[in-house]
Amino acid sequence: MDYIMDRVSRKVSIQVGKLTFTDTDYADDVALLVDKEESFRTALTAMDEEASKFGLRVSWTKTKLQKLGSGSTPSPIIVDGNTIDPV
Secondary structure: OHHHHHHHHOOOOEEEOOEEEOEEEEOOEEEEOOOOOOHHHHHHHHHHHHHHOOOOOOOOOOOEEOOOOOOOOOOOEEEOOEEEEEO
């Protein structure tokens, strides 16, 4: 999983001061961190592509979008024909 996340983090991350954060993960659960709503699709597509190289797949039914902080709730997006809903 660390190899997959290293590859995904080359495409998406957030910057907090001088620190860069890409994800948090525990076992097979992952939270990808992005700083722009437009990056949701990029992050999820990268995750799906990298995981599939190892025969792993994203559970699209359990995948959700969550915005932290102020602002409106993100709109649902479609990745690989799957609708990802905000929570």
